[in-house]
Amino acid sequence: MTDSLLPKEIVDLARRVVEENAAAGRTVVLAESCTGGLVAAALTEIAGSSAVLDRSFVTYSNAAKQSELGVASDIIEAFGAVSVACVYAMARGALDRSDADIAVAVSGIAGPGGGTDGKPVGTVVFARLEKGQEQPEAEERFFEDTGRSGVRSQATLCALELLLP
Structure with a gap:
């Protein structure tokens, strides 16, 4: 039983992230946009x-x-805030402005508005960068439009998965 306001699935994954990174002696930094701090909230x-x-x-x-x-x-201006180029820069900036070993950045369109034909609601882009790594790893995902909270929850789970060693 948990007294968390967050879904059990998110808390359980956050527990794994904390335990596995602590065991590996690694620290993390986050750069969140559409998740609005949910990834940090899950970890804390x-x-x-x-x-x-x-x-x-x-x-x-x-x-x-x-x-x-x-x-x-x-x-x-060239690529938009929801783009691989933007999350690359977000991850690099977060890592450069911290003492962490790994950075994860997330930016997306949670809805209900803001989507376009090229970037519909549910489009979320992630980047992961480790200290000493030249180029971040990035991926764009599309989450079914399950409402704003649903998209943000799915994005939070994905970001947590990227923090696993």
């Missing part, structure tokens, strides 16, 4: 998470992505 539900979570940047606006993470305005 777990006792001992302070040994793993260095910090989290919730950069919901484009201006915050630029000022807090150093994402170049021309990246956002």
Whole structure:
């Protein structure tokens, strides 16, 4: 039984992330947009998470992505905030501004508005970058439009999976 406001599936995965990264002696940093801090919230539900979570940047606006993470305005103008180029820059910026070993960045369209034909609601892009790694790993996913909360929950699960060693 848990007293968490988050779904059990998210808390269970967050527990794995904390336990496995703590065992490996690794710390993590997050750069969140559409998840709005849910990934950090999931990790901090777990006792001992302070040994793993260095910090989290919730950069919901484009201006915050630029000022807090150093994402170049021309990246956002050319590719949009929901793009591989943007999450690459978010992950790099988070890692450069922290003492962490691994960064995960997430940006997407949770809805109900904001989608386009090319980037419909449910489009979420992730990047993962480890210290010393030249190029982040990135992927774009499409989550069924299960409502704003559903898209954000699915994105949170995916981001947590990317934090597993």
